[in-house]
Amino acid sequence: MAATIRFKLNGRPVSLEARPEQLLLWALRGELGLTGTKYGCGVGICGACTVLVDGRATRSCLTRLGDLEQREVVTIEGLARGERLHPLQQAFIEHGALQCGYCTPGMLMSAQAVLLAAPHPSREAIAAALDQQLCRCGAHQRILAAVEAVARGVDAPHE
Numbered sequence: 001m002a003a004t005i006r007f008k009l010n011g012r013p014v015s016l017e018a019r020p021e022q023l024l025l026w027a028l029r030g031e032l033g034l035t036g037t038k039y040g041c042g043v044g045i046c047g048a049c050t051v052l053v054d055g056r057a058t059r060s061c062l063t064r065l066g067d068l069e070q071r072e073v074v075t076i077e078g079l080a081r082g083e084r085l086h087p088l089q090q091a092f093i094e095h096g097a098l099q100c101g102y103c104t105p106g107m108l109m110s111a112q113a114v115l116l117a118a119p120h121p122s123r124e125a126i127a128a129a130l131d132q133q134l135c136r137c138g139a140h141q142r143i144l145a146a147v148e149a150v151a152r153g154v155d156a157p158h159e
Contacts (some may be wrong), residue, residue, distance in 0.1 A: 007068040009034075010078030019024055019133050020066025025049045027065055028075060036076035036105045040134070045108035047133035050106035057113035057129075075080045076105035079112065087153070099137035107133050120151050 005016045035115030044059040050110045051060045054075040079086035088108050098104045114121055114129040126147045
């Protein structure tokens with residue numbers, strides 16, 4: 001049975017008529033038209049669907065809409081401010097930290113969660129946090145370099 005589910009999405013209030021058990025990934029991509037969050041494995045392993053829920057990296061393919069009531073969700077579309085890229089997005093470009101780009105939204109969201117939790121993490125902490133994000137292109141060293149560059153140059157990443 002459908003219910004009204006209210007949460008904040010990329011800084012704006014959202015009200016959806018949906019089944020509470022519907023997965024966030026499909027609501028984002030279908031009802032809300034935010035296709036930056038990718039479907040990968042569907043079982044929470046690959047990380048392509050990662051978003052932030054209350055500042056924490058969360059697999060949207062496992063997150064039920066009913067669990068989001070009054071919470072805050074940020075997707076890849078919510079990182080940039082208008083035409084101005086988020087520092088992580090800019091660093092990924094500058095460091096060539098993407099190839100096919102499929103894992104990139106999830107990598108960026110997981111990296112943002114790391115920086116929100118600890119603005120100046122060590123390389124080891126960054127690697128550990130991104131360890132569950134799968135990238136078949138082999139851009140891991142460039143991804144780590146990009147996140148490290150932001151960690152060295154930005155005191156508080158914007159949400």
